Amino acid sequence: xxxxxxxxxxxxxxxxxxxxxxxxxxxxxxxxxxxxxxxxxxxxxxxxxxxxxxxxxxxxxxxxxxxxxxxxxxxxxxxxxxxxxxxxxxxxxxxxxxxxxxxxxxxxxxxxxxxxxxxxxxxxxxxxxxxxxxxxxxxxxxxxxxxxxxxxxxxxxxxxxxxxxxxxxxxxxxxxxxxxxxxxxxxxxxxxxxxxxxxxxxxxxxxxxxxxxxxxxxxxxxxxxxxxxxxxxxxxxxxxxxxxxxxxxxxxxxxxxxxxxxxxxxxxxxxxxxxxxxxxxxxxxxxxxxxxxxxxxxxxxxxxxxxxxxxxxxxxxxxxxxxxxxxxxxxxxxxxxxx
Numbered sequence: 001x002x003x004x005x006x007x008x009x010x011x012x013x014x015x016x017x018x019x020x021x022x023x024x025x026x027x028x029x030x031x032x033x034x035x036x037x038x039x040x041x042x043x044x045x046x047x048x049x050x051x052x053x054x055x056x057x058x059x060x061x062x063x064x065x066x067x068x069x070x071x072x073x074x075x076x077x078x079x080x081x082x083x084x085x086x087x088x089x090x091x092x093x094x095x096x097x098x099x100x101x102x103x104x105x106x107x108x109x110x111x112x113x114x115x116x117x118x119x120x121x122x123x124x125x126x127x128x129x130x131x132x133x134x135x136x137x138x139x140x141x142x143x144x145x146x147x148x149x150x151x152x153x154x155x156x157x158x159x160x161x162x163x164x165x166x167x168x169x170x171x172x173x174x175x176x177x178x179x180x181x182x183x184x185x186x187x188x189x190x191x192x193x194x195x196x197x198x199x200x201x202x203x204x205x206x207x208x209x210x211x212x213x214x215x216x217x218x219x220x221x222x223x224x225x226x227x228x229x230x231x232x233x234x235x236x237x238x239x240x241x242x243x244x245x246x247x248x249x250x251x252x253x254x255x256x257x258x259x260x261x262x263x264x265x266x267x268x269x270x271x272x273x274x275x276x277x278x279x280x281x282x283x284x285x286x287x288x289x290x291x292x293x294x295x296x297x298x299x300x301x302x303x304x305x306x307x308x309x310x311x312x313x314x315x316x317x318x319x320x321x322x323x324x325x326x327x328x329x330x331x332x333x334x335x336x337x338x339x
Contacts, residue, residue, distance in 0.1 A: 019078070019113070020057035028067035028197035028237070032074075032098040033105075038063075041106035046113065059086070059116075061109065065101075067197040069166065069338055070242040070287065072098050074105050078112045086116040096241045168192040170295055172334020174206055179301065179328040180225045180257070181321070188334070192235075200235040202249060221261060221311065223321045229255020229275055235283070245285040245293075253277040253301060259309045259321060269311070277303040281330070291339065297332040 023035040033041065063076040071094035078086040089108045093101040174186045190204030207228040233251025240246075258272045281299035288294060309321040 018057040019059045019061050021061045022063070024064040026064065026066045026197065028240075029065045029072055029098070031096065032065040032072055033102050037102075038105065038109075041102060042109050045106050045110040057081070061112070063105075063109075065098075065105075067240070068092065068094070069197075069245065070094055070096055070240055072101055074101060074108075076105070076109060076112065078116055087112045094242055166194040167339045168194075168293075168336050169339075170204075170334045170336030172295065172332060175331045177329045178325040179330075180227065184225075186227070188332070190231075190334075190336075192336075197240075198237045200237075200247070202231070202233045202235055202251070204231045205229075206231065206255075221319070223259050223261040223309065223311070225257060225259050225309075225322060227255060227257045227275060229253050231279060233279060233281070243287045245287075247283045247285075249279075249281045249283060251279045251281075253279050257307050257322075261311055261321065271309060273307045273309070274305050275303070275307055276305045277301045277328075279330075281332075283332070285336075288335075291337045293336055293338065295332065295334045295336055297330075299330040299332070301328045301330065302326070303328070 021035065021039070023038055025032060025034055059078060059080055061076065061078050063074065065072055065074045067073075071092065074091040075088070077088040080086065089112065091101060091104050091108060093104070095101070168191070170190045170192070172188060174188045175183065176186065177183050186206045188204050188206045190202060192200050192202045194200035205228075207226075231251050231253050233249040235247045235249040238246045238248055253275065255275045256272045257275050259270070261269045261271075279299055279301045281297050283295060283297035285293045285295050303324045303326070305324070307322065307324045310318050311321055312318055
């Protein structure tokens with residue numbers, strides 16, 4: 001956290017309040033000003049009476065800028081050293097460049113200074129008795145070695161609203177190629193949790209797919225395949241603008257593949273096999289209105305298990321119904337809401 005000390009002069013008739021500034025710029029908010037740039041902007045707002053000081057601050061201005069999806073949020077708080085709150089502001093801008101929010105932040109800080117009551121001068125300490133005074137010009141004894149003057153500590157800023165975890169719910173359709181014997185369409189629902197602006201954890205459930213496989217013509221039999229599986233993935237933000245987002249995700253798929261056959265020597269049968277695969281996806285999001293967004297993703301999967309189904313036809317000959325492909329592809333299209 002960057003810290004520096006500032007002094008604000010609001011009106012010529014008001015007492016100057018020395019203020020220590022504690023400013024944090026979270027990861028993902030690099031488009032917004034750092035402490036030095038904010039100091040320059042606030043100085044321009046307050047005027048020439050705004051000067052720097054190294055110690056003796058009686059008030060603390062805490063501030064934090066954090067990225068949003070999309071945009072940024074700034075939270076500032078002015079308080080006394082004793083902890084008494086003098087005022088606070090929260091600013092939100094959905095633009096990606098942070099220029100307008102930077103100007104608004106400097107103005108909000110200046111307004112906080114102006115609306116705060118003037119500092120109360122501390123009463124002067126009474127002089128010691130005459131007998132205790134040292135003669136004028138006399139040398140005072142040096143302070144003990146290692147002694148440090150006690151100074152009031154500036155407490156760390158409390159978390160601003162922009163630093164909270166973020167959540168998103170999504171649902172849609174997922175098409176797969178080479179996961180089952182023929183191209184299929186599945187339904188999915190998903191939950192995304194973002195503990196930081198750049199990284200997120202995603203959990204989704206995929207089900208209801210179906211693919212038919214004919215063996216040796218209609219007379220020998222057919223099988224229908226479906227799958228239900230879960231995906232757990234970690235995602236890294238690659239791009240975020242006001243309307244568009246792009247993430248890269250890697251994860252693990254775990255579930256089962258189910259086969260239902262008819263017309264073979266066993267007549268009707270049902271069988272299942274485990275499915276475990278690695279997954280890599282490139283996902284894009286387009287903000288629609290408010291928290292709503294649409295999502296489009298392309299993915300590749302690599303199976304770690306060999307899912308194979310074999311049945312005997314009516315002539316007693318083994319027929320391969322399905323064998324695992326080395327790579328399969330996915331295409332997702334859905335809608336979601338952020339919280």
